[in-house]
Amino acid sequence: MAQQGGRPGSGSEPQARPSARTRRARLRAARVDPWSVMKVGFLLSLALGVVLMVAVTVLWLVLDGLGVFASVGDTVKEATQSENNSGFDLQHSLSLKNTLFFSGIVAIVDVILVTALATLGAFLYNLTASFTGGIEVTLAEED
Structure with missing residues (x-):
């Protein structure tokens, strides 16, 4: 029984494809x-x-719509109130205006820090690349 397409030189092997260029x-x-x-x-x-x-x-807006601030605020006010003190008003502290103000400050600090750190990273990369030659990448495309 002859094998088909199996061994080289058997005469029945298919045409070999030209090697793919890379x-x-x-x-x-x-x-x-x-x-x-x-x-x-x-x-x-x-x-x-x-x-x-x-x-x-x-x-x-989602948390306020679910009533989370109201229920937690009532619990905190009830836990912190005394005879001569009405308790801590958490709902006023966590108002949308105060929350967005704090988030805006965090966003501004983020912009400043990330910009400065990226620039510093570029200077440090250039310094180390002068010693090591930089990052080398090999790209390959197969036909």
Whole structure:
């Protein structure tokens, strides 16, 4: 019984396909421009700040709609009140205005810090890349 297409030289093997060519490109990031990194870092952190503000607003509205602030506020007021003190008003402290004000401060600090840290990271990368040669990436494309 003859095997079909199995062993080389058996005469019944299919035509061998030509070998696939692979193109390769080696790229090296030896330096990054700190000004470009600062601009991109600023825009990304600004987008993150906007997302933070929208998320806090939506979360606050959902929690307020469910009555979480009212029930927790009543519990805190009841636990902290005394004969001469009416208790702590948690609902006033966690109002939408106060929550958005605090979130805005956090977003502004985030924009400043992320922009500064990204720029500092670019300077540190350039410093280390001058010693090590940078990051090398090999890209391959098969036909």
